[in-house]
Amino acid sequence: MTNLFRLFAYLRKFASFMSFALIFLAISVVLNLTQPKLIEWAIDSGITAGIVRNLVVGGVGIFLLGIVGNLANLVSGYLFIRSGQGMAHELRGSMFRKVVSFSFINFDKWRTGELMVRLNSDVNTVRMFVRMGLFMIAQSVVMIIGSVIFMFHTDVRLASIMALLMGGTLAFSITIVSFLRPLFLKMRAKLDDLNNTLQENLAGAKVVRAFNRQSFEKEKFELKNRGFYMMAVKIGYFFSIVLPFMLFIGNFAITLILWVGGTEIIQNYHAGTTGFTLGQLIAFNNYAMMAIFPLIMLGMVLNFISMASASAERIFQVLKEKPGISMPENPVLPEKIRGKIEFDGISFGYGEGEDAVQDVNLTIAPGEKIGIIGGTGSGKSSLASLIPRLYDPRKGIIRIDGVDIREYNPIELRKKIGIVLQDPILFSGGIRQNILYGNPEGGESVAEWAAGIAQAMPFIDEKGWDSSIGERGTHLSGGQRQRVAIARALASKPAILILDDVTSSLDLETERNVTKGIYEKLDGMTVLIISQKIQTIKMSDRIIVMDKGRISGIGTHDTLIQDNEIYRKIAETQDEFIH
Amino acid sequence: MSSGKTESEQSRPPMKRRPGGPVRGPRGPHNVTVESARDFRGALKRLLAYFGTQKIFLAISGFIVLIGVILGVIGPAVLGNAITNYLERDFNLTLFMRQVFILLAIYVSAWIAEVGSRVMLVKVSNNIIFNLRRNAFNHIQTLSMTYFDKEDVGEIMSRLTNDIEAIEGAVSNSFNEALRGVFSIIGILFAMVMLNIRLLLIVIATVPIMVIIAAIIGMKVRAAFRINQQKVGDLSTRIQESVTGVKVIKTYGREQEEIVGFERVSEEARDAGIRAEFVAHLFSPVMQFVSSCILAMLVGIGGFLVLRNSAVFSVGLLTTFIMYSRNFIVPLQQITGVYNIIQSGLAGAERVFEIMDTRPVVIEGPNAIPFRQGDITFSDVHFAYEKDKPVLKGITFTVPLGHVTAIVGPTGAGKTTLINLLGRFYDVDKGSIRINGTDIRDMSINTLRSSLGVVLQEPFFFATTVRENLLYGNQDATEGQMFEAAKLANASHFISRLPKGYDTFLTERGQNISQGERQLLAITRAILRNPSILILDEATSNVDSLIEMQIQEAVLKLMKGRTSFIIAHRLSTIKNADRILVIHNHHIIEEGTYSELIEKNGFYANLQAMQQSQVNITEDMVS
Incomplete structure (x- = not known):
């Protein structure tokens, strides 16, 4: 609930909109409620009294009330809609800025799917709450209060009966909804279960066929399908009984009014006294038709509150998250980076457990070409990811060109460092657009130069520079995606280039050409290539062998083969092919 | 068997993606989907075929709906009659009370009828959805890999979830509501004709205006929602791309540009949303206004008629007509809403049927003989x-x-x-x-x-325990055989190191173990089948070199004596x-x-x- 109130902070910008929306809504409801009063007056002082003029006045009055009331409703609706959409836009913007400010530590905690749901459907739920929920709550509340006042003004006894009935309806409606909510959650869970089974079956289509398990899969699905069916039928029955009952309450109220009011009119007639009039009866009849429905709706809307409140909570969880890496107070702008990198006593870990990188000391000269090799979990990628401050080390200092990297403006620093991660992610659009992502002003020549080194030209020539590569590059093969990602890093003309095992999907020859180009054509650029394959990094000026988070050896291929046990072992397994 | 490809997965163009992508907002009156079936009648006919033996239930349900509607129409007439006869002319309390009880009885019966018709439909509609899901799923099991190469899993998924839910929306209540709405309108018109032609004309006079307004607004709503849906689709695509690619954005220091781009798309979605919602919102006040007009005329002109000729016209009659005019507008509004739901349900049905129409390419011949090595x-x-x-x-x-x-x-x-x-x-x-x-x-x-024992390039595992995954290819294998196989595949060592050993849950696609470990599991799974x-x-x-050696060792053992x-x-x-x-x-x-x-x-x-x-x-x- 508190989260829902925090939402109002985002509505503050629309405070004037919202207040006018509420005022207009109140006007519209009150005018609507005046209609039965006019009907009463037209009947009693027009028809019963036999005065035609009053009838005309009544008719015109109802007509005017209709115009003004519904105009007010229109304006109010518009203001609610604008506020809701405006708030959704603000929330999305805040969340997006927050997500973009996240460091990699934050991303290890948040799954992308989670973030997407929050930016999309949670914001929508909250928006619908403002648009429909607040609107209906306000409308119902004004309607209930207004109609009770109007009814008491008309006849106290009938009004008391109606007030009782209305209170009962509201209580009933709320009870039903709170009873239904867990059922709905259960049904939703069954449906998710069903859909997960489906998703797995589709994703594992080949395994299902290879292992010949179609009938098993059918049984599994049948079971889940049946489970959902049972739940859906149960809820369906419940609704079948409850919904018509709610409508019945309205009709019951009408009957009750006729009975009580009619009896009084007849008794008054026989006693010759005046009191309850026919016009008042008709007015009550109209109130009953108008007031019961919003009560039913109010019960439903209250259910909305808990949904919206859950969504609001999920939204604020994102907004509350603290970025793992923050901007220094007086950031140094990395103007001209030469590319000297020093690791000074660096230890780093991802939360609990053993550190992924332990006490690393290393200096890399500007323009040096470094290869890093080691088994999975040896800390190669972790070490490299510290350079552009994707993570901060737990201990020690990293300097680039002699300056502690924590003193640089991290965004500007990253622009000077090209890092290609293991799983290359591309954006929809053309190949050119993707390659020039980090350097949009680069132009044709840069794109071609980068694509040339990345060995991407053959397939670019075939597909064309501007052909769409599909969402996340799905129209390209894995190897093609890797080459575009490499070209993208090159095109941003970084001072330091880091390639994290990005040639795994390339065939031997292509891979060799890519590495050759990188070693030979990037004069002055500091390059770190991470790989599990010796042949990829063999030509490096220096090779760093990582093992269990530590540097186990530094040297050239030739020296390492001789002095480094781990390196030699890796070489042995990889060269077996030759014999 | 010939190798010719019949009307098959190959010859069909790939499925079309629906606008807006798979991300959909919560359902509600303001999320009107504007798509419609290409072949409305065809889809309807096939969907109706699903009602099959349940047609009788459907007919009974329809009949009960009719009864309920008739009762609902009679109600206001009885009420008006009671007022006219006993509150305006002859003030007889006993006869009046009888009328009140009749009215109560009518409303109670209408309630029971409504419950009856709904209860009947619950089983029918859920059965249809159940069967639809089962048939679609079972059919997919018969399709060959060609199909999965061609179609995006997300798209198939969306058809079996979103589209089936849309059909559910259509069959569960909408047919019923549409029927009720049509019956109600006819019933009320009929009752008004029977009661008083002149008052009917007052109500009827506004009908053409209402229909025209409804049509115009409907058109505008459709157009506005089409644009809105497109913008919402753009927005969710943008969100998806930016969020999945956020690491790239960061490594290139492109945060500011992305924020600007995002804000633009978000703003467009906001503006399109405001427009669409407002146009949709127009409907209710406009209809309310028309209803006020009717009310004004009934009171003004109707009242005048009562004064002039109290033998024919009465306050009770006016009351009946006021109630009718209210009841008249609600179904009209409902039908427009329901029409959209039915349309998108049928569009969904069309897409689901498309899956079921896909014929498997790889089929077994009629006289298939068993495999012999x-x-x-x-x-x-x-x-x-x-x-x-x-x-x-x-x-x-x-x-x-x-x-x-x-x-x-x-x-x-x-x-x-x-x-x-x-x-x-x-x-x-x-x-x-x-x-x-x-x-x-x-x-x-x-x-x-x-x-066959197949170890694929990227082994796939189900989100269940290691044990169940290993036994996937051979349910009959004993525990001992499983341990044996794991040992043979050099997998037993790492499995025993997992938090719960063989009962450890693998996450989706086995992402919680390393790629090398996945391979070892896949090999174990293949061994357990004892394939020829x-x-x-x-x-x-x-895979890193050490685990590769283990895999090789396992493979050598596995190959012994097998092709x-x-x-x-x-x-x-x-x-x-x-x-x-x-x-x-x-x-x-x-x-x-x-x-x-x-x-x-x-x-x-x-x-x-x-x-x-x-x-x-x-x-x-x-x-």
Whole structure:
């Protein structure tokens, strides 16, 4: 609930909109409620009294009330809609800025799917709450209060009966909804279960066929399908009984009014006294038709509150998250980076457990070409990811060109460092657009130069520079995606280039050409290539062998083969092919 | 069986993506989907066929709805009558009370009728959805891999979830509501005709205005929502891309540009949303206004008529008409809403039926004979995934029983395809594959695949325990056999280190264990099947060297006594293969044992030399 109130902070910008929306809504409801009063007056002082003029006045009055009331409703609706959409836009913007400010530590905690749901459907739920929920709550509340006042003004006894009935309806409606909510959650869970089974079956289509398990899969699905069916039928029955009952309450109220009011009119007639009039009866009849429905709706809307409140909570969880890496107070702008990198006593870990990188000391000269090799979990990628401050080390200092990297403006620093991660992610659009992502002003020549080194030209020539590569590059093969990602890093003309095992999907020859180009054509650029394959990094000026988070050896291929046990072992397994 | 492709997965164009993508907002009156079925009647007819034996229930339900509507129409007439007769003319309390009880009885009956018709429909509609889901799922199980290559899993998924939910929306209540709405309008019109023509004219006079307004607003709503949906789709695409690519955004320091771009898309979505919601919002106040007009005229003109001719007109009659005019507008509003739901339900049905109309390419012949092991012969095999892009051309070779065949060649040469054909995941376009002299297309697919043990390049696991995943290929295996297999595959060591051993839950696709470990599990799973033909597809790419050795060891043990196919770059087992097939440019360009191929000094020897030149120093060291 508190989260829902925090939402109002985002509505503050629309405070004037919202207040006018509420005022207009109140006007519209009150005018609507005046209609039965006019009907009463037209009947009693027009028809019963036999005065035609009053009838005309009544008719015109109802007509005017209709115009003004519904105009007010229109304006109010518009203001609610604008506020809701405006708030959704603000929330999305805040969340997006927050997500973009996240460091990699934050991303290890948040799954992308989670973030997407929050930016999309949670914001929508909250928006619908403002648009429909607040609107209906306000409308119902004004309607209930207004109609009770109007009814008491008309006849106290009938009004008391109606007030009782209305209170009962509201209580009933709320009870039903709170009873239904867990059922709905259960049904939703069954449906998710069903859909997960489906998703797995589709994703594992080949395994299902290879292992010949179609009938098993059918049984599994049948079971889940049946489970959902049972739940859906149960809820369906419940609704079948409850919904018509709610409508019945309205009709019951009408009957009750006729009975009580009619009896009084007849008794008054026989006693010759005046009191309850026919016009008042008709007015009550109209109130009953108008007031019961919003009560039913109010019960439903209250259910909305808990949904919206859950969504609001999920939204604020994102907004509350603290970025793992923050901007220094007086950031140094990395103007001209030469590319000297020093690791000074660096230890780093991802939360609990053993550190992924332990006490690393290393200096890399500007323009040096470094290869890093080691088994999975040896800390190669972790070490490299510290350079552009994707993570901060737990201990020690990293300097680039002699300056502690924590003193640089991290965004500007990253622009000077090209890092290609293991799983290359591309954006929809053309190949050119993707390659020039980090350097949009680069132009044709840069794109071609980068694509040339990345060995991407053959397939670019075939597909064309501007052909769409599909969402996340799905129209390209894995190897093609890797080459575009490499070209993208090159095109941003970084001072330091880091390639994290990005040639795994390339065939031997292509891979060799890519590495050759990188070693030979990037004069002055500091390059770190991470790989599990010796042949990829063999030509490096220096090779760093990582093992269990530590540097186990530094040297050239030739020296390492001789002095480094781990390196030699890796070489042995990889060269077996030759014999 | 002929190899010709009938009206099949291949000849159909790929499924069209629906606008807006798979991300959908919560359902509600303001999320009107504007899509409609291409063939409204066709889809309706097929969907109705699903009602099948339940048509009787449906008819009964419809009949009860009719009764309920009639009762609902009679109600206001009885009420008006009571007022006219006993509150205006003859003030008889006893007769009045009788009328009140009749009215109450009518409303109670109407309630019961409504409950009855709804209860009837619950089972009917849920049965339909249940069957639809089952049929679609079961049908997909019969489809071959071609289908999954062509269609995006997300798209199939969306059809079986979103579309079926849309159908559910249509069948569960909407048919009922539409029926009720139409009945109500007819019933009220009829009652008004019977009661008083002149008052009817007052109400009716506004109908054309209402219909025109409804039509205009409806059109505008449709147009506005189409734009809105597109913008919302753009927004969710943008969100998806930015969030999945946020690491790239950060590594390139492009945060500011992305924020600006996002704000723009978000603003567009906001403006389109405001427009669409407002146009939709117009409906209710406008209709309310028309209703006020009717009310004003009933009171003004109707009241005047009562004064002039109180024998025919009365306050009670006016009351009846006021109630009718209110009841008249509600169904009119409902029908427009329901129409949209039914439309999108039918559009969904069309897409689901499209799946069910897809015929499997790989089908079992009528007189399929069981698999019997023996020599495997490929003769003149041609195959293409897409027309005009041949992958294999005229592949011919024979593998004697129990031999190990290695398949090598550059990426994309068709190595995996060869194996896909052997398992009949696809059928050859031309030529044949025979095992023990029998064309595999004449074999029972079940027995053929049961005899295969496949370890795929990227092994897939289900989100369940290690144990259940291992037993996936052989439910009958004992616990002991499973341990044995895991040991043989060098997997038992790492499994025992998992938090709950064999009962550890694997997350979706087994992402919580390393790639090498996934391979070991996949090999264990294959061993447990005790297959007579073993297929290993690049089982060791992208795995670190130590685990690769373990995998190789496991593979060697597994191959003993089985006809085996290995696709790999640098497995030592290739050396020991009885024969190596080198595939390049759709053909087998070389074949022979390892030493024969090296001696031949052709393509394979060159490939070798290239690697050798890079590692010659190592070779010196090792040898």
